[in-house]
Amino acid sequence: MRRENFLPKSELEMANTILIGAQWGDEGKGKIIDVLTTKADLIVRSQGGNNAGHTIVHGGKTYILHLIPSGILRPGKVCLIGNGVVIDPIALVSEIDQLRRAGVKIGKNLLVSDCAHLVLPYHRALDEQRELRKGRAKIGTTKRGIGPAYADKASRTGLRISDLMQPRLFSKKLQAKNRENNAVLRALGAKPIDHEEVNKNYLAAGAKLRPFVTNTVVYLHDAIKRGKNVLFEGAQGTFLDIDFGTYPYVTSSNTTAGGALTGTGVPPNRIDRVVGVMKAYTTRVGEGPLPTEDQRLSDLLHSLGREFGATTGRARRCGWFDAVASGYATMINGIDELAITNLDGLDTVDPIRICVGYRLNGKRLNVPPSDAVQLDNCEPIYEEMPGWKQSTSSAKKLSQLPRPARNYVKRIGQLTGAKVSIVSVGPMRAQTIFL
Numbered sequence: 227m228r229r230e231n232f233l234p235k236s237e238l239e240m241a242n243t244i245l246i247g248a249q250w251g252d253e254g255k256g257k258i259i260d261v262l263t264t265k266a267d268l269i270v271r272s273q274g275g276n277n278a279g280h281t282i283v284h285g286g287k288t289y290i291l292h293l294i295p296s297g298i299l300r301p302g303k304v305c306l307i308g309n310g311v312v313i314d315p316i317a318l319v320s321e322i323d324q325l326r327r328a329g330v331k332i333g334k335n336l337l338v339s340d341c342a343h344l345v346l347p348y349h350r351a352l353d354e355q356r357e358l359r360k361g362r363a364k365i366g367t368t369k370r371g372i373g374p375a376y377a378d379k380a381s382r383t384g385l386r387i388s389d390l391m392q393p394r395l396f397s398k399k400l401q402a403k404n405r406e407n408n409a410v411l412r413a414l415g416a417k418p419i420d421h422e423e424v425n426k427n428y429l430a431a432g433a434k435l436r437p438f439v440t441n442t443v444v445y446l447h448d449a450i451k452r453g454k455n456v457l458f459e460g461a462q463g464t465f466l467d468i469d470f471g472t473y474p475y476v477t478s479s480n481t482t483a484g485g486a487l488t489g490t491g492v493p494p495n496r497i498d499r500v501v502g503v504m505k506a507y508t509t510r511v512g513e514g515p516l517p518t519e520d521q522r523l524s525d526l527l528h529s530l531g532r533e534f535g536a537t538t539g540r541a542r543r544c545g546w547f548d549a550v551a552s553g554y555a556t557m558i559n560g561i562d563e564l565a566i567t568n569l570d571g572l573d574t575v576d577p578i579r580i581c582v583g584y585r586l587n588g589k590r591l592n593v594p595p596s597d598a599v600q601l602d603n604c605e606p607i608y609e610e611m612p613g614w615k616q617s618t619s620s621a622k623k624l625s626q627l628p629r630p631a632r633n634y635v636k637r638i639g640q641l642t643g644a645k646v647s648i649v650s651v652g653p654m655r656a657q658t659i660f661l
């Protein structure tokens with residue numbers, strides 16, 4: 227931590243901040259990033275790819291960002307896609323075009339790391355084939371090719387943005403990759419990749435991306451040296467982390483705070499605070515254990531038109547707030563401050579349950595077991611709190627929340643061990659309470 231950490235809060239607000247999802251993704255990171263962007267100069271993605279879907283509702287429009295940092299909607303901010311992100315260039319170009327059509331200016335305010343790895347069509351095809359073959363044991367991926375792309379990176383056989391910037395070299399490397407992977411795809415009974423077609427499309431996308439490509443590590447360090455404030459925008463969530471999540475039901479990157487460092491080249495002593503985003507309940511999209519899953523709560527939230535995936539449109543599985551999982555997330559990420567979102571989702575629920583422990587084989591656990599099967603066998607121990615049975619969506623201050631809602635927020639802070647700084651009561655900027 228920087229020494230400036232001892233400065234008063236007003237100074238700390240203007241600091242380098244890592245924001246991460248502290249549950250299973252879709253915590254409302256996009257909304258909170260958009261709100262915090264007023265205090266930042268640079269907004270940086272460091273991991274994941276277009277498996278992410280970050281929603282921002284502003285000016286009567288809903289924007290869903292997949293690869294571009296959520297700061298792009300605010301004029302004067304620089305958005306940077308770091309080396310740890312896996313980029314599907316076609317998807318990135320289409321996202322840029324879509325935002326431009328919606329009137330968002332994209333030019334010098336977007337930077338893309340030359341070290342970021344590429345997602346190629348055979349990654350998507352392999353992702354799909356592997357899921358198909360797993361049948362009921364599938365992960366429930368977004369089928370964006372994320373796992374196979376990170377596997378290529380770790381195997382040292384991936385192609386990077388820097389390759390794409392050298393067309394002849396790229397075409398040669400791509401041909402070898404397509405040949406090798408077509409043999410696999412054929413063996414799996416899947417359609418092989420048309421090299422010429424992919425080569426043409428990727429080179430065209432590469433040409434469009436060229437103005438944005440740079441050594442983002444140097445850019446970031448220069449900016450930090452000049453006192454600029456960086457906001458690191460986590461994608462996915464803690465329990466989708468490749469190391470700390472519910473393996474194998476996870477994504478393929480480090481979604482926890484450390485990922486922000488390795489995914490950008492910014493060292494730990496340049497970070498001032500970590501903000502964790504948690505929903506006031508729990509959701510998960512895709513397969514894998516979710517100890518507090520509750521069908522009635524899922525049905526209620528879905529009937530309100532809530533909790534459908536921003537990337538795939540799938541209905542999210544919903545459950546009660548899990549303080550065991552969230553406390554563990556607070557520890558792993560070093561969460562200093564909490565943003566609790568979607569408090570309004572519980573406006574009609576009474577009583578409200580909070581999971582304060584797990585029971586496994588007759589023993590009480592206060593941390594989640596590492597093994598997914600064991601986690602799946604955990605029975606939540608609940609504490610109940612009275613609901614507030616009224617709308618919270620127009621509250622502007624903590625004092626305007628009904629007392630049971632304030633108590634609920636306070637209890638989440640106590641159980642997770644982090645300071646609650648933000649409570650969100652709706653998708654819009656104005657529906658944000660600062661504590």
Ligand code: GDP
Pocket residue numbers: 247251252253254255256257278279280281282283535536567568569570571650651652653
């Ligand atoms: P992210 O991936 O973490 O950015 O989250 P998503 O955008 O995938 O999903 C969060 C959903 O909740 C989006 O539809 C947001 O617009 C919405 N949202 C965020 N905060 C709030 C809130 O406090 N109340 C309500 N009603 N919706 C919210």
Ligand code: IMO
Pocket residue numbers: 247250251252253277278279280365366367368369370371372373460461462463466475476477478511512513536
């Ligand atoms: P944001 O950033 C929620 C989930 C998928 C699947 C698992 C692996 O919007 O919070 P992948 O395609 O990454 O190989 O899928 O991870 N997943 C997400 N769930 N929010 C996300 O991103 C997710 N990105 C991936 O549903 O269970």
Ligand code: MG
Pocket residue numbers: 251252253278279280281536537
């Ligand atoms: Mg999302």
